[in-house]
Amino acid sequence: TQLLEQSPQFLSIQEGENLTVYCNSSSVFSSLQWYRQEPGEGPVLLVTVVTGGEVKKLKRLTFQFGDARKDSSLHITAAQPGDTGLYLCAAYTGGFKTIFGAGTRLFVKA
């Protein structure tokens, strides 16, 4: 069974702090995605990484795909209250199916 394990499960920080969340697996994936989910809403795609070692930046968010394509990280610089939400990693496993990690719930205090 292919699994995506995310850590930490919960993170509460002050505005302006930096943070990194992780998505790990024992399986190799051809690509990996990060979604953000706000309370009462469905997940929204932030980024897809497709090449081992790839780094993508989205304003203050930096996403990295591990060299072996088994893991990924999301780094947020100078977090803001608007970054509060549930961050989910996801991977396509074939057969029209995508698996999701359990998520990291981030709370940024003003």
Place this chain on the structure above:
Amino acid sequence: NAGVTQTPKFQVLKTGQSMTLQCAQDMNHEYMSWYRQDPGMGLRLIHYSVGAGITDQGEVPNGYNVSRSTTEDFPLRLLSAAPSQTSVYFCATARAPKAGAENIQYFGAGTRLSVL
């Protein structure tokens, strides 16, 4: 442009009752799917469809039925609700569910279901 619309937003059922969760999309996507989201377990795939008339099971299909008579609609039916089906249900669509940058899923806002 509504995207993916789920109804109802909230529902409370008694054990044994049946109901249908509605999902409608106006994005002309062939692929539609249903997930349930439970604390600490992420999103788990219930059923999916790659086009009208075609459905298949996901990871947790037991207790749920689906049908796909049109491209736009993909209802999820609970035949006899159980407390274990208390969850938040999300419908999602995609143009091309496959590996890589084209695998973008668009989610509805969810249906929060409680089974007493």
